[in-house]
Amino acid sequence: MKTPDKHMEEEMTHNEPLLRSEPSTNTFKVSRQAFIDPSILKRERERIFAACWLYLGHDSEIEKPGDFVTRSVGGRSIIFARDREGKARALLNSCPHRGAQVCRERSGNAKSFQCFYHGWVFGVDGQLRNQPGEDGYGKKFKSDSDSNMHQVPRFESYRGFNFICFDPDVVPLVDYLGNAREYLDLICDQSIEGLTVIGGMQEYAINANWKLLVENSIDGYHAMSTHATYLDYLKGTTGGLANMGLVGVGRDLGGGHAVIEYTAPWGRPIAQHIPMWGEDAKRELAVIRQKLEAQYGSERAERIAIKNRNLLIFPNLIVNDIMALTIRTFYPISESRMHVNAWAAGPREESEWARKYRLFNFLEFLGPGGFATPDDVEALEHCQRGYSTANELRWNDISKGMNREIPAMDDEEQMRAFWRHWNSLISADVTQGAAA
Incomplete structure (x- = not known):
């Protein structure tokens, strides 16, 4: 039997679909070529980064x-x-x-x-x-x-x-954001005077495909394993909140936008107190909570103050409203390297104390030297190295939660939301595109 030459192997790979979704078996697969193929990056630059907000x-x-x-x-x-x-x-x-x-x-x-x-x-x-x-x-x-x-x-x-x-004919921004506006509003409403970016911008590079950071940013599944050290650390600092766990939902917001919304065992300077912050802070956060309730009612105030949100606005804006508020974007340098920008943000009117702990939380977990980011960078770079086997192991599995009517925050529906829209843009009129 004649062995296919390299050109034939590439052609065979390119004729495969980039996405396989089988609702009957609750399976969802993404081709690993999506992370390593320069021709796919070329299409992303033309169809996503030159055409989306x-x-x-x-x-x-x-x-x-x-x-x-x-x-x-x-x-x-x-x-x-x-x-x-x-x-x-x-x-x-x-x-x-x-x-x-x-x-x-x-x-x-x-x-x-x-x-x-x-x-x-x-x-x-x-x-x-x-x-x-x-x-x-x-x-x-x-x-x-x-x-x-x-x-x-x-x-x-x-x-x-x-x-x-860069597309003059793109739909208006408010229409593009669609259902994601609900979550941006929750984030913005935590401040009466408006949000402000605090300090400068953090920049770093990751030797991995940009879409790996999309997945990672809205992935509740990896928290218990990848960030186990941080969760153990919280047990000594958060008192009764330590047993709260990470509990919530993952949502497809349409248009590639997605979110996970959940409770978590860390303090939030907006209105979730932890013992290490002391009694003065407890009283201050109670006043903030009262103002939120007066402005928005008890139900919405509860959601603003206690619920955490990891929000993806397609293709590459992440707003993490968790123990701190972070705005993050990332762009491909090549199919295996990305450039990341991150900004800390918070309410203009917050006190010196609240600002201090907000930035402490930001640097402790979300900053380049914090508990989370180095772990995440290492995980993503190891994924990229693992794709050297993409000709033999061709598919990533993103099926978790397909068998549930309401996906949990540690399921993968929010990632499937990204991939379905990504595939609709990248695979349109291309032989390798298969509709989800």
Whole structure:
């Protein structure tokens, strides 16, 4: 029997579906090629990162006119700024003259941006103001829209969370968010004065496919094993809460968005006290709880204060409202490496004490050196290494909870929600795509 050559093996692999869902047997499989195939990453960049709404930044990062931050979003260099009239802007950070990045600083406050290459000067709104040798250009050159810095095709905001999209025909953001708005509202409603990003941004890289961090961020199943050290630690710090456990539900919110919502044995600076915080803190949190109840009623206040949420907004925004509040995005550098950005956030009005413990919780568990993140990074990188066997072991199993009417937070329905939508985008009109 003739052995297939390498080209034939690749063609055979590419003709397989990327997703297999069998409700009759309660099984759900994802091809490991999704994590290692460069052609799939190419399609992701075209069909997801160039076509879906992507998180840019929070209002609180650019509070004053002239404030700006620069960051890479969807592989593009972007200036997120507030112009002199107070309007938020999302500018493509590329000079219309010869293409150099106009702003090379990470953040600051500016009256204008000057391209260092040929000295063109642009307002914070992106309008061309001055250029050396102006007499060498036509009279109407400056008024031509092509002479200005270009705005990102679509830029919209929801409750202080700013998003961009490179597809001018994308649906409005409020429609795109859909059922995820319920959970963003719960997160935003914990503050009367509004949320604020605290401090700077944490950045790190993981040698793994970006979709592994999507899964990990909404995966309640791994907590008891991967984070056993942290859960043991909590037994000595949380008193009666130590026996609460992780109990809740996983939900498909439609459009690839998903959430797990649950109770947990840690303190929440919004209104869940633990003994190590002391009696003064207990009284302060009781006042916060009373304000929430007065504003929203007892049922919603209970949900805001006590329930934890790991929220995925497709494709790559995670908002962890757990023992601290974290905003996280991540983008592929290659099929086996990603870049991660993370921000701590909290209510503007919270006390010095609450802010102290919020940041303590953030660094203790969610930060790059905390209990959770190093464990998660190691797990994801070992998964990526394990995919060296993808030609022999072709499928990941994501079936847990398919036999339940209401999936639990440690089931995998929320991950299946991501994969179903991902597959609908990536496999459309491609022979390897099989509908879930």
